[in-house]
Amino acid sequence: MSNSSIHFHLSFIEPQAHYVEVSMVIQGFDQDFLDLKMPVWTPGSYLIREFSKNLEQVQAQDENGNDIEIQKINKNTWRVNSKGQETKINYRVYSFEKSVRTNFVDDQHAFISPAGTFFYIDGYLDHASTVQVSLPSFWSKISTGLDLIEGKVNLFFAENFDILYDTPLEIGNQDTWTFNAAGIPHEFAMVGTANYDKDRLSADIKKIVEVETEIWGSNPNDKYVFITHNYLSSHGGLEHLNSTVLAASRSAYQSNIGYNNFLSLVAHEYFHLWNVKRLRPANLGPFNYEEENYTSLLWIFEGFTAYYDNIITRRCGFRNEQEYLNELVSEFNLVLNRAGRNVQSVGLSSFDTWIKQYRPDENSPNVSISYYNKGAMLATMIDIIIIAKTNGTKRLDDVLKAAYNKYYLIENRGITEKEFQDLAEEVSGISLKEIFNAVYVTEDLDYNAYFNLVGYQFIDINRETETPSLGIKVSHHDGRTVIKNVDRNSAAWVDGLNVDDEIIAVNGNRLDPQGRELDQAIATSSLGDPLNILVARDGLMREITVHLKASDKVSYVIERNPESTDQQRRLGDIWLSLS
Structure with a gap:
């Protein structure tokens, strides 16, 4: 297979409709057929996500543009009768899930999570690949940890599919800048509107990088990329081999608590460079991309x-x-x-x-x-x-x-x-x-x-208080007070209040839109006192008598x-x- 090659091409014909177009050119595989597989999960996020559900219009052609038979044989596998010839696979990926682990494309930018985008050939996870990105005229930047092939424009190289699947791409007009930390260049790519201070972020994250590098003794990278998506309200991240994807609230940088929480997120994902990406559980790697990879660690x-x-x-x-x-x-x-x-x-x-x-x-x-x-x-x-x-x-x-x-x-x-x-x-x-x-x-x-x-x-x-409690969590919406959780062994649990019950009245008093009558009834009662609670359950009225028990909630301090x-x-x- 020394002369074999796998090449991907990404283009964006309808980004406003949330699609990325993918072509895959396969050469030099001397086999009657090849099984093309889409991962069902992405490393670092331990859930079967069934990425193949987003694929459309999977087609195969030879080098002359003639159709080749391709058949879907299970939920994430397509068999192409390539007969050893050069084969081009075309497909579209619907990309409209905002998270750090899934594709998202619109008219502003494209975030490409590789495990949900690129086929691998069964039996050839160790094979190298290249990725060409065609930028629409209204986008100008690509931020990724993939190696850019020298002398080429937007053509990237991955040594194997583990590296490809572990290296996302941010494509658009993101705000980018670089700084050095621990002797390594770091790129920051900010996506979306937010009021942040580049110099402060660079200085503070440099401290994090250098403190963590000191803990571990050496830094394994020759470059690193931070991709941050700014939303109205969000917080989370996903680690990668030489990059991370972060989700932040666009207002977080303006408060001390919000800013420090963002720095903790950065510290968390960067720490994963060592802890899980390299020092790892025995069962996590090499990865099986078709099923759960279990570990207790x-x-x-x-x-x-x-x-x-x-x-x-x-x-x-x-x-x-x-x-x-x-x-x-x-x-x-x-x-x-x-x-x-x-x-x-x-x-x-x-x-x-x-x-x-x-x-x-x-x-x-x-x-x-x-x-x-x-x-x-x-x-x-x-x-x-x-x-x-x-x-x-x-x-x-x-x-x-x-x-x-x-x-x-x-x-x-x-x-x-x-x-x-x-x-x-x-x-x-x-x-x-x-x-x-x-x-x-x-x-x-x-x-x-x-x-x-x-x-x-x-x-x-x-520890020395006994507070009467029902043991429920409720939501207040559109003037309705609805039970969302019932604590195990609480008064509500024992006496039969249910999740999704709408509380209408307590002790004959109708609740106001914020449920204050319920709070007042609990606050003025003693342990063991009965509360007569009128609920609507599946549209039917029912009165349930609940005897208050002591709250088991703790509030620890470290001092x-x-x-x-x-x-x-x-x-x-x-x-x-x-x-």
């Missing part, structure tokens, strides 16, 4: 990253001590206020990401947790105990750097959980058995005991422990980079 590769994104903003000086602690404790409160923490372990949360994480429903809080939040909690405990037991000479940073050196730079393979634990214990010289055992059970660690080691305490400020020793306070200063 996302609590490390996403959860640890969720821990580091905020603590890096603390190390960079963007957040003070209290601001950082507020961000950290929010991870704990999110998990500890979900009944699902008693049902799903963080290891199972990782394994079940394919069916639960990206498909939440009204009962999700009762049956699941996020490996992002719970993983960040466990990372905190590991970092703290290593700092405490080594007298501040080591921390989680040292474990990650050692794992990266051994399993990526030297052995270039994925890591198992046991290997990670063994290495962490070898580097730190301490047992981490208690924390790693907690990955597969629902019981909580004694978090306060860990925080005490570094001069802090973890306290529930609601200085007034009884800590000088040594514990010193270790806490090391933990939070306060000294």
Whole structure:
């Protein structure tokens, strides 16, 4: 196959209708037929997305323009009877889903997510390919981590399909600029209207890049691209091999909280350069693009990253001590206020990401947790105990750097959980058995005991209060108050209020459009008191008597422990980079 080639061409005839036209020219494959496959998911976003649903008008021709038989043989596979000759495949991709992981095309710009755009030939994921982009007259820029072929205009090269699928393209008139960090050129591509300060962003992100590079010991790239889509309201990101795609609210840059949250997002996605893109779970790579790729280790590769994104903003000086602690404790409160923490372990949360994480429903809080939040909690405990037991000479940073050196730079393979634990214990010289055992059970660690080691305490400020509660979440819309969630074992759960019930009245008083009568009734009642609630369920009226129970919601804070020793306070200063 040394003379074989795969070439793609992208064009935009009807961008206002949200289409990208793709042609694929295949040469030098001496086979009677080739199976062309469209991935069903994209790495970093663990959900079967069925990208082939967006394809239209798939056709095949020989080099003379004659039609060649092509047949769809399953949901994401087209068999073309190429008979060893040069073959051109043409198809259109409908692209109108705003996210960091899916194609979006309109008259302003095109975001191309390669896993949802390009066929691969079955059996040839290791084959190189080229991508030519034809710009409409009203667009002028392409931002991508793909290598531009020297001397060519808008012609890019990918060494294999893993690289191609991991390198998105932003095409349009995005605002672009470059800066150097850790000795590497970084391009920033801002899409959409937003009021940002380029110099400030460049300076602050440079700090993030250099702090993270110091943690890992070296930077694996010779270039990097940040693609940011600005919307009315959005927040999220997806990591790639030498780029990331971010979604931000266009007003975020103007407030201290919004700006720091954006910097945390940048820190999170950039941290993935090492943690998951290179140091990776054994089961994530080489990828199978046709089905789920299961791993129980996302609590490390996403959860640890969720821990580091905020603590890096603390190390960079963007957040003070209290601001950082507020961000950290929010991870704990999110998990500890979900009944699902008693049902799903963080290891199972990782394994079940394919069916639960990206498909939440009204009962999700009762049956699941996020490996992002719970993983960040466990990372905190590991970092703290290593700092405490080594007298501040080591921390989680040292474990990650050692794992990266051994399993990526030297052995270039994925890591198992046991290997990670063994290495962490070898580097730190301490047992981490208690924390790693907690990955597969629902019981909580004694978090306060860990925080005490570094001069802090973890306290529930609601611990001595008993507040009457129904245990529901409602929405107020068009004058209607509708139940959206019912907490497991709450008063509403026990006595039979349902999701989608519209609350009409309480104790004979009709609700106003904001449901204030319900709030007032709860506030003036005691535990065990009955509330007579009139609901409309599927259009029929029904009165349900609910006996109020105590709220089980917690509100933890992390604060200085007034009884800590000088040594514990010193270790806490090391933990939070306060000294």
